[in-house]
Amino acid sequence: MRTEQPKMIYLKDYQAPEYLIDETHLTFELFEDHSLVHAQLVMRRNPARGEGLPPLVLDGQQLELLSVKLDDVELTDADYQLTDSHLTLHPQCAQFMVDTSVKIHPETNTALEGLYTSGSLFCTQCEAEGFRKITYYLDRPDVMSIFTTTMIADQHKYPVLLSNGNPVGSGPVEDGRHWATWEDPFKKPAYLFALVAGDLWCVEDTFTTRSNREVALRIYVEPENIDKCQHAMNSLKKSMRWDEDTYGREYDLDIFMIVAVNDFNMGAMENKGLNIFNSSAVLARAETATDAAHQRVEAIVAHEYFHNWSGNRVTCRDWFQLSLKEGFTVFRDACFSADMNSPTVKRIQDVAYLRTHQFAEDAGPMAHAVRPDSFIEISNFYTLTVYEKGSEVVGMLHTLLGAEGFRKGSDLYFDRHDGQAVTCDDFIKAMEDANGVDLTQFKRWYSQAGTPRLNVTEHYDAAKQTYSLTFAQSCPATPGQTEKLPFVIPVALGLLNANGEELPLHLQGESAAVGTHRVLSVTEAQQTFTFTGMAQQPLPSLLRGFSAPVKLHFPYSRDQLMFLMQHDTDGFNRWEAGQQLAVQVLQDLIGQHQRGEALVMDPRLVAALRSVLGNEQLDQAMVAEMLSLPGEAYLAEISEIADVDAIHAAREFARQHLAESLHEALWARYQANREVSKATPYVAQAEHFARRALQNIALSYLMLTGKPQVLAAALEQFEHSDNMTERLTALAVLVNSPFDAEKAKALASFAEHFKDNPLVMDQWFSVQAGCTLPGGLERVKALMQHPAFTLKNPNKVRALIGAFAGQNLINFHAADGSGYRFLADLVIQLNAFNPQIASRQLAPLTRWRKYDSARQALMKAELERIRTCGDLSSDVFEVVSKSLA
Ligand code: TRP
Numbered sequence: 001m002r003t004e005q006p007k008m009i010y011l012k013d014y015q016a017p018e019y020l021i022d023e024t025h026l027t028f029e030l031f032e033d034h035s036l037v038h039a040q041l042v043m044r045r046n047p048a049r050g051e052g053l054p055p056l057v058l059d060g061q062q063l064e065l066l067s068v069k070l071d072d073v074e075l076t077d078a079d080y081q082l083t084d085s086h087l088t089l090h091p092q093c094a095q096f097m098v099d100t101s102v103k104i105h106p107e108t109n110t111a112l113e114g115l116y117t118s119g120s121l122f123c124t125q126c127e128a129e130g131f132r133k134i135t136y137y138l139d140r141p142d143v144m145s146i147f148t149t150t151m152i153a154d155q156h157k158y159p160v161l162l163s164n165g166n167p168v169g170s171g172p173v174e175d176g177r178h179w180a181t182w183e184d185p186f187k188k189p190a191y192l193f194a195l196v197a198g199d200l201w202c203v204e205d206t207f208t209t210r211s212n213r214e215v216a217l218r219i220y221v222e223p224e225n226i227d228k229c230q231h232a233m234n235s236l237k238k239s240m241r242w243d244e245d246t247y248g249r250e251y252d253l254d255i256f257m258i259v260a261v262n263d264f265n266m267g268a269m270e271n272k273g274l275n276i277f278n279s280s281a282v283l284a285r286a287e288t289a290t291d292a293a294h295q296r297v298e299a300i301v302a303h304e305y306f307h308n309w310s311g312n313r314v315t316c317r318d319w320f321q322l323s324l325k326e327g328f329t330v331f332r333d334a335c336f337s338a339d340m341n342s343p344t345v346k347r348i349q350d351v352a353y354l355r356t357h358q359f360a361e362d363a364g365p366m367a368h369a370v371r372p373d374s375f376i377e378i379s380n381f382y383t384l385t386v387y388e389k390g391s392e393v394v395g396m397l398h399t400l401l402g403a404e405g406f407r408k409g410s411d412l413y414f415d416r417h418d419g420q421a422v423t424c425d426d427f428i429k430a431m432e433d434a435n436g437v438d439l440t441q442f443k444r445w446y447s448q449a450g451t452p453r454l455n456v457t458e459h460y461d462a463a464k465q466t467y468s469l470t471f472a473q474s475c476p477a478t479p480g481q482t483e484k485l486p487f488v489i490p491v492a493l494g495l496l497n498a499n500g501e502e503l504p505l506h507l508q509g510e511s512a513a514v515g516t517h518r519v520l521s522v523t524e525a526q527q528t529f530t531f532t533g534m535a536q537q538p539l540p541s542l543l544r545g546f547s548a549p550v551k552l553h554f555p556y557s558r559d560q561l562m563f564l565m566q567h568d569t570d571g572f573n574r575w576e577a578g579q580q581l582a583v584q585v586l587q588d589l590i591g592q593h594q595r596g597e598a599l600v601m602d603p604r605l606v607a608a609l610r611s612v613l614g615n616e617q618l619d620q621a622m623v624a625e626m627l628s629l630p631g632e633a634y635l636a637e638i639s640e641i642a643d644v645d646a647i648h649a650a651r652e653f654a655r656q657h658l659a660e661s662l663h664e665a666l667w668a669r670y671q672a673n674r675e676v677s678k679a680t681p682y683v684a685q686a687e688h689f690a691r692r693a694l695q696n697i698a699l700s701y702l703m704l705t706g707k708p709q710v711l712a713a714a715l716e717q718f719e720h721s722d723n724m725t726e727r728l729t730a731l732a733v734l735v736n737s738p739f740d741a742e743k744a745k746a747l748a749s750f751a752e753h754f755k756d757n758p759l760v761m762d763q764w765f766s767v768q769a770g771c772t773l774p775g776g777l778e779r780v781k782a783l784m785q786h787p788a789f790t791l792k793n794p795n796k797v798r799a800l801i802g803a804f805a806g807q808n809l810i811n812f813h814a815a816d817g818s819g820y821r822f823l824a825d826l827v828i829q830l831n832a833f834n835p836q837i838a839s840r841q842l843a844p845l846t847r848w849r850k851y852d853s854a855r856q857a858l859m860k861a862e863l864e865r866i867r868t869c870g871d872l873s874s875d876v877f878e879v880v881s882k883s884l885a
């Protein structure tokens with residue numbers, strides 16, 4: 001284990017590497033009980049670091065060093081220094097060669113970082129710092145090298161041997177073994193290295209680039225999954241075309257491969273030419289994957305493919321710059337998904353997710369800037385802030401510069417920095433240079449953590465016919481940052497008259513009106529914009545499309561919100577008005593519950609949703625989104641102190657009340673859509689997603705009425721659907737219903753039917769983990785004993801434990817602290833074999849400041865217990881210690 005205390009690393013301490021590695025030649029000998037890695041590194045002194053030959057400090061962890069040579073001379077113990085994290089050599093000239101041989105144990109690697117086995121496959125995960133668990137190396141992204149990789153393994157067990165780049169040779173060797181060599185012509189950092197060996201089948205296709213090069217596309221999976229690859233293949237081809245059309249970016253190798261593995265810490269990894277995916281992010285077909293899963297596959301395939309430019313051709317100088325590739329690539333995949341499906345619905349879903357989860361992170365003890373300035377364990381910084389808020393920051397640039405200006409900036413960025421490892425400043429500089437603008441103040445989004453609050457007030461002057469909006473921004477303190485300077489906040493807006501028509505926007509001081517929709521740049525702590533020619537007082541539609549990741553406050557009345565729900569020309573803001581109305585109504589109910597009063601719901605919310613439900617003109621996916629009340633986790637996030645019992649009671653009361661009040665309309669739309677679904681083969685396309693979304697939310701409301709014909713409908717949908725979207729919703733509504741016999745029968749038949757499909761069993765676990773009926777913890781504990789469950793598989797942990805602690809607030813936050821104790825026990829167990837997963841599962845406990853003092857004490861006690869349990873990984877150490885600081 002570790003011998004030193006984990007230590008903090010600072011961005012301000014960055015220095016270029018002392019040495020460079022021009023070529024990396026690797027040979028892997030893969031065996032069942034160990035593997036051997038031989039590395040030949042062609043190295044030289046980094047001229048940027050000047051004269052002299054300082055010691056060469058190579059990273060290496062959990063490696064058994066067998067031999068080391070410097071320029072072909074075998075070194076003895078006296079010639080080098082070895083610790084559990086470094087090998088130090090003493091080169092004698094500016095150019096030299098290092099040869100090492102090490103022994104490693106992929107077969108017992110449960111952390112799923114470095115070279116490991118997943119079932120009968122060998123695979124790798126090197127980002128961020130996993131390559132040092134494969135061989136001694138300069139494992140940092142600013143050291144870029146040309147890689148040649150040879151693998152030698154049993155021919156029968158591992159017929160397929162893959163690595164980055166192009167295959168250059170293969171053949172048999174003695175003892176039933178064989179070899180294959182791959183060469184990657186592009187320089188890359190070690191974190192993009194990949195290797196796969198196993199008995200894999202592949203689905204093949206081709207893509208012709210716009211300059212007429214043919215690229216072979218291959219998706220490799222275990223044989224039983226060969227029928228679940230077509231959706232990912234279609235998504236890949238669409239992504240390749242989209243990146244050419246939208247960014248002018250072409251693929252650069254002759255072959256692009258995706259491999260699906262069952263044991264994977266994250267969604268997928270963009271290794272050059274050889275993406276490795278969590279099987280949950282590749283496999284999808286109607287019978288086994290929901291609409292949401294299909295959309296997730298499409299988005300992740302695109303995300304990893306887009307990294308070929310935003311991440312691989314232009315990479316990060318150091319890990320503080322992670323959002324340079326991740327924020328930008330999430331922005332790219334979000335635009336892609338918007339183009340492939342419904343842009344408004346995609347935006348609604350992303351914003352709801354950001355506001356629930358990233359805002360909570362930004363308000364907690366792990367809050368950090370999009371470009372953090374320190375970390376202990378980089379794996380802890382693959383966060384909602386770096387990814388999702390990072391994407392919002394890129395999106396704001398897009399809004400401020402316009403599509404064309406943004407494209408000029410991205411073209412310059414890719415051209416200027418091709419083959420380099422760069423910083424977020426270089427990205428901004430390219431945007432500035434291409435557009436002749438100054439983004440100095442904008443860059444505060446990269447350095448200041450926390451979610452800004454934007455308070456807006458209005459003033460109408462009837463005599464002068466002017467209408468003023470005053471914006472006041474502030475940002476709460478976050479760890480290490482007490483004072484914040486004003487951000488550049490792009491506020492997209494429109495002004496509506498009493499008929500719901502958009503008014504021309506003529507700002508005082510400008511010569512004429514500029515359209516009816518525009519983007520104001522709020523740059524001061526307080527700033528007023530005055531519109532002229534306002535014959536009547538208008539109603540503002542603010543922050544359209546959620547044009548900045550802020551908490552906006554404007555004192556809308558409920559009637560005004562209902563008006564915006566009907567009339568706003570911005571679809572996103574129509575939804576947003578409905579959400580704000582629902583939040584106000586739910587907050588009333590929460591207060592009533594807390595005061596012990598009878599719950600009485602504002603009839604305006606019922607009326608508003610009744611008219612949404614009756615509007616046949618509206619996109620059905622929009623209807624479904626508007627019918628969805630803000631989630632419990634979001635209601636907790638916007639509370640000063642979250643009262644989980646009151647939130648749950650209030651939201652359930654509202655759902656019940658809506659179900660009863662809107663019963664007829666819900667039933668009509670349910671039946672109409674279910675009839676179409678029955679008559680239509682499954683298609684993974686927006687209009688079909690929309691129909692099923694409305695059908696399913698209608699069913700989940702209807703079930704609350706407990707009517708026999710609804711139970712019959714749920715059972716019919718469960719038994720006769722040809723697709724997982726309908727079947728799983730039917731199962732979920734049964735699981736959350738009081739119909740115990742039907743529920744038990746459905747769960748049993750589902751498990752029997754899908755017992756051989758681990759991804760479907762994950763959904764079965766999740767549905768039960770999310771059941772908010774009393775007794776949640778006991779159900780989860782019982783499910784952990786199920787033969788299909790194992791803590792060793794991250795998807796299983798997320799499906800059961802993650803869903804319980806993250807989504808089932810009422811059960812997880814049980815007042816006796818049993819949920820907290822359970823989670824802490826699990827984190828302690830996971831810490832011993834998979835630190836990345838342990839640390840991620842810990843997140844719900846870090847939010848202790850949100851809850852009442854009794855719960856705070858219980859949560860802190862569990863964090864304290866983890867902190868002192870001994871042998872903590874740096875991952876878990878960082879999160880617990882910061883949470884208790
Ligand atoms: N770069 C990957 C992405 O596309 C993230 C990733 C995959 C990762 N596996 C990982 C990060 C393991 C840390 C550890 O977003």
Ligand code: ZN
Binds near residue numbers: 303307326329
């Ligand atoms: Zn990524």
